Amino acid sequence: MVKVENLTKTYDKGSIKALKNINLSVEKGELFGLIGPDGAGKTSLFRILTSLLIPDSGTAQIMNYDCVKDYKEIRKITGYMPGKFSLYQDLSVEENLTFFASVFGTSVEENYYLIKDIYTQIEPFKKRLAGKLSGGMKQKLALSCALIHKPEILILDEPTTGVDAVSRKEFWDMLKKLKKEGITILVSTPYMDEASLCDRIALIQNGEILSVNEPQNIINQFNRKLFAIRASNMYQLMQDLKRFENLNTVFLFGQFVHFTSNNREILESDIYSFLELNNHSDIFIQEIEPTIEDCFMEFAKVENSFEKH
Amino acid sequence: MRTIFFILRKEFKQIFRNPMMVKLIVALPIVQLIVLANAATMDLKNINLAIVDNDLSTISRQLVSKFEGSPFFTITYRDFSEKNAQESVALNQSDAILIIPTNFQKDLLKENTAKLQFSVNAINGMSAGIINYYMQSIIIDFNKKIIPEWKAPTSDMKKIKNISITYAHWFNKELIFNIFMVPGILAVLVTIMGMFLPGLNLVREKEIGTIEQINVTPIKKYQFILGKLLPFILIAFFELSLGLLVGVPLFNVPVIGSYFVLYSVAGIYLLAILGIGLLLSTFANTQQQLMFLSYFVLIIFILMSGIFTPTESMPKWGQMINYINPIYYFMKSLRMILLKGSGFSDILPQIYALSIYAVLSISLAVSRYKKTI
Numbered sequence: 001m002v003k004v005e006n007l008t009k010t011y012d013k014g015s016i017k018a019l020k021n022i023n024l025s026v027e028k029g030e031l032f033g034l035i036g037p038d039g040a041g042k043t044s045l046f047r048i049l050t051s052l053l054i055p056d057s058g059t060a061q062i063m064n065y066d067c068v069k070d071y072k073e074i075r076k077i078t079g080y081m082p083g084k085f086s087l088y089q090d091l092s093v094e095e096n097l098t099f100f101a102s103v104f105g106t107s108v109e110e111n112y113y114l115i116k117d118i119y120t121q122i123e124p125f126k127k128r129l130a131g132k133l134s135g136g137m138k139q140k141l142a143l144s145c146a147l148i149h150k151p152e153i154l155i156l157d158e159p160t161t162g163v164d165a166v167s168r169k170e171f172w173d174m175l176k177k178l179k180k181e182g183i184t185i186l187v188s189t190p191y192m193d194e195a196s197l198c199d200r201i202a203l204i205q206n207g208e209i210l211s212v213n214e215p216q217n218i219i220n221q222f223n224r225k226l227f228a229i230r231a232s233n234m235y236q237l238m239q240d241l242k243r244f245e246n247l248n249t250v251f252l253f254g255q256f257v258h259f260t261s262n263n264r265e266i267l268e269s270d271i272y273s274f275l276e277l278n279n280h281s282d283i284f285i286q287e288i289e290p291t292i293e294d295c296f297m298e299f300a301k302v303e304n305s306f307e308k309h
Numbered sequence: 310m311r312t313i314f315f316i317l318r319k320e321f322k323q324i325f326r327n328p329m330m331v332k333l334i335v336a337l338p339i340v341q342l343i344v345l346a347n348a349a350t351m352d353l354k355n356i357n358l359a360i361v362d363n364d365l366s367t368i369s370r371q372l373v374s375k376f377e378g379s380p381f382f383t384i385t386y387r388d389f390s391e392k393n394a395q396e397s398v399a400l401n402q403s404d405a406i407l408i409i410p411t412n413f414q415k416d417l418l419k420e421n422t423a424k425l426q427f428s429v430n431a432i433n434g435m436s437a438g439i440i441n442y443y444m445q446s447i448i449i450d451f452n453k454k455i456i457p458e459w460k461a462p463t464s465d466m467k468k469i470k471n472i473s474i475t476y477a478h479w480f481n482k483e484l485i486f487n488i489f490m491v492p493g494i495l496a497v498l499v500t501i502m503g504m505f506l507p508g509l510n511l512v513r514e515k516e517i518g519t520i521e522q523i524n525v526t527p528i529k530k531y532q533f534i535l536g537k538l539l540p541f542i543l544i545a546f547f548e549l550s551l552g553l554l555v556g557v558p559l560f561n562v563p564v565i566g567s568y569f570v571l572y573s574v575a576g577i578y579l580l581a582i583l584g585i586g587l588l589l590s591t592f593a594n595t596q597q598q599l600m601f602l603s604y605f606v607l608i609i610f611i612l613m614s615g616i617f618t619p620t621e622s623m624p625k626w627g628q629m630i631n632y633i634n635p636i637y638y639f640m641k642s643l644r645m646i647l648l649k650g651s652g653f654s655d656i657l658p659q660i661y662a663l664s665i666y667a668v669l670s671i672s673l674a675v676s677r678y679k680k681t682i
């Protein structure tokens with residue numbers, strides 16, 4: 001369905017490398033997630049796929065159409081939802097939907113079955129200007145507009161960024177339903193917890209793909225012991241753990257520090273005694289199952305990254 | 310074709326949904342015409358004159374009464390001191406001083422010649438020139454009458470043939486400045502509408518990001534550009550019509566030429582100027598950048614176009630700039646059609662120039678507008 005080969009994109013005459021020799025393939029009907037922090041290159045990749053950007057080298061294809069040469073075909077078969085709300089704020093919900101249906105040469109009625117579940121939720125506000133909608137409703141409208149021409153593939157750039165937890169869950173439920181309609185979905189997100197909702201994910205950072213696999217396989221690949229650690233002085237805890245012999249990664253995760261060691265045989269008691277030696281009190285240590293985020297950190301080998309959530 | 314219709318419908322909805330826009334469209338031509346045509350006038354109706362008459366003779370009084378009788382002059386100051394008179398100019402109470410020296414009458418009768426002195430406040434060089442011209446014409450007139458009145462008729466006198474020049478100001482008989490200004494203001498009005506609005510509209514799509522969603526649709530470049538052009542051509546035509554509707558009766562502008570010629574030339578001109586506006590918008594990413602860029606181009610073009618000053622009196626290089634100034638061509642055609650009654654054949658050079666401009670600017674704008682980022 002989607003085939004990306006050796007794709008490279010730079011900005012500012014090559015000084016900023018957004019994508020470095022990316023290879024990726026997405027199967028038909030897949031719900032594929034692109035997971036990575038801000039600035040990883042997710043938007044650049046999506047813009048190349050939607051024919052908005054021209055890559056420096058390499059090829060990108062959707063259904064064997066080249067994203068540069070066959071841009072006209074690409075635009076017919078893709079539904080794109082940019083990261084920033086890009087519908088007309090001074091047109092109403094209904095007018096936006098009708099406009100985008102008409103410029104794709106179709107009508108709202110023709111493909112109404114596809115958007116019915118989503119659109120009925122915002123239909124009570126169809127006379128309201130799009131600019132006056134709440135964040136969650138804006139996302140639903142944008143998704144409706146991206147779907148109205150019955151695309152073969154949906155490309156969604158961080159659709160859940162800035163949306164509340166309930167709307168995020170609803171949004172993912174909608175994607176699951178669309179998947180059943182046979183639409184291939186390519187979605188990017190900075191939220192690691194959404195990764196497990198995808199069929200397959202690619203972890204991307206600094207323009208490079210770290211790993212592509214099913215979420216569970218990525219977690220299974222994590223072959224170290226992972227410890228969640230807490231103590232009364234969290235800052236000092238971080239500083240001291242960084243000096244730990246055979247340290248692999250240590251980073252703040254919510255109210256815990258997640259810690260891995262290069263020594264695969266390490267025991268809770270080893271860490272406990274190290275911390276006691278460094279005068280820590282209220283020490284809590286537990287071995288836990290890794291999440292996608294832990295895997296990301298393992299791949300990215302970023303020490304001491306203060307996670308934002 | 311259907312796509313263009315959908316784009317146009319969307320553009321019109323957005324334009325008329327903007328309350329500021331509607332008010333501006335109606336208010337702009339009326340306010341501009343009334344304020345500018347009245348205020349930016351070169352007519353001098355009231356010149357304050359200080360007179361220093363040191364002669365106080367019959368002839369000098371006759372001369373003073375000539376000025377008193379002129380509708381252009383008001384005597385604001387009479388004194389025997391030149392210094393005081395100069396003070397009154399410095400205090401802005403008088404615009405000019407006329408000094409009649411002692412023995413003015415005596416010299417005139419005996420020597421056949423006498424001297425007078427004018428001093429004109431030349432802070433505004435343009436009005437100083439006009440004041441000077443008015444004063445000279447009064448004195449020349451006075452001179453002509455004084456000779457037969459005071460000189461004994463001799464046989465020689467009868468032989469003197471006076472060459473008298475009479476003149477007529479064609480196309481604006483009384484040299485009323487308003488009549489000259491109204492077509493100029495209409496030209497500027499159409500220009501502002503054409504150059505700013507569609508460009509700003511397009512850049513707004515870039516700024517807000519809606520262009521990203523539009524670019525992934527199968528809308529073609531020319532359809533998108535046409536969707537930006539057509540609504541504003543219609544609005545500009547509406548502005549021109551409203552301007553004519555208000556300006557023509559209000560300032561008694563004679564409309565000698567045909568409206569058909571007028572609107573045809575305006576149509577070509579609009580294509581040219583809208584094309585320039587859109588072309589400029591492809592260089593800008595924000596409305597602020599575009600405002601600066603358009604203003605920079607526009608102010609040069611407007612002032613060079615001959616709206617206030619005759620282009621013929623500009624330096625050679627200035628006249629060269631006007632070869633690429635579309636407003637110059639339109640300003641000239643508009644005045645020729647309205648005041649002179651020129652038809653298509655009279656303004657062919659202007660029509661050619663504007664047509665070339667229209668084709669070039671629109672095709673450049675379409676080719677420069679990219680559907681990629």
